[in-house]
Amino acid sequence: MDKKTTILLAEDEPALGQIIKESLETRNFNVLLCDNGEKAYGVYTSQQPELLVLDVMMPKKDGFTLAKEVRKANDTIPIIFLTAKSQTQDVVEGFSIGGNDYLKKPFSIEELIVRIHNLLNRTKFQKTSEVLQFGNFTFDFPKQILQYKDDSCMQLTHREAHLLFHLIKNKNQVLDRSVILNKLWGNDDFFSARSMDVFITKLRKKLKADENIQIINVRGFGYKLIC
Template sequence: MPSVLLIEDEPALGMIVKDSLEVRGFAVQYAADGEEGLKLFRQQCPDIVVADVMMPKLDGFSLAEQIRRENRTVPIIFLTARSQPADVVRGFELGGSDYLKKPFSMDELIVRIRARLGQAPAAAPNEPATLRIGQYHFDHLKQRLHLGPHEEALTHREAELLKRLYDQRNQVLERTAVLQELWGDDNFFNGRSLDVFITRLRRYLKDDPQVQIVNVRGVGYKLIS
């Protein structure tokens, strides 16, 4: 049973979301503020975190920043009424996996939770377990990127995006197509999220100067290796 840590300072909304998730087969731990949420995160090690942004004691962005110091891979979905582009970008830069604006439907939240918890697809029959990207070794299924003794643990979406860039290496990966496939929509907010993820992948690959992810203006991205 997937475990969800729900952190929401509006008790009525928190209870509605908690009950709705439990009816659909999730085990839910509920916290009413960021400090309590961080404590539960350390105690329970949930599969996913769903957190409001504007909370007392410790806001959602600060909570995510703290969680990312301790765990780089657990998905974090922000719930918030804040929809300014700068807020959205900051949330993703701090390690958020998804961003859902209030008011939201429970069906949409559940779809996004399930998507973030999805397993990576099985490798194709003739595909090696480890892929070479320049000097890097990329294990798609285990979501790991290696360069010598150094190992980088990728999030599910980072691994899926890198796999698509690898499959289209030295060709253009179309921005609209990858947004539809991995984000479900090519709207402005998801587009800014994709930009943040591309920046992260560039940082992971920076130690091999022969590997580059270049922008193809108005079209998408190209992995050169």
């Protein structure tokens, strides 16, 4: 029998939390349910689940704060936010601090399950052993380390590393915005696009040491790494 995937569910509405838990358990998931962010962090550190489903508005510690703390220790675990917030900046903040997906309440359990499977499949993305050279940079993709010449090293996040990898592989060519959004974010909606813009800005700052390298925005199409 296949090992069950363990999901940490942090939801302070008892009825909703129980419905989600029971629904996921019928799909062969092992679910750890917590009703506040403080308790959820303790369960995360002790149980090491494989995916997090976090309500944004929780007592003692909100979902965004919890995600930030988790990301300090684990940059790859998938995180889905459940939110009643509809403000664009709230959703973009969720992506910026390390969230992989979000669902606005009310939502269907079936949609949540589809998104969970999608994220779990994406984490199986096959890593390459390649160490890539471009300009004055060396990029160790498996270790997610970007090094300028022979000195300073920068540790990239999981998403920064994958985005840079695709840009390098397509250097001097347009990287289709929709394609990369679907590959790394799972969809190409407005909020995912805003999140990608944030990560592009972060990469530009890391690459500014080499004046011969730039990431340009090709309006209506995507991005191009010029090297």
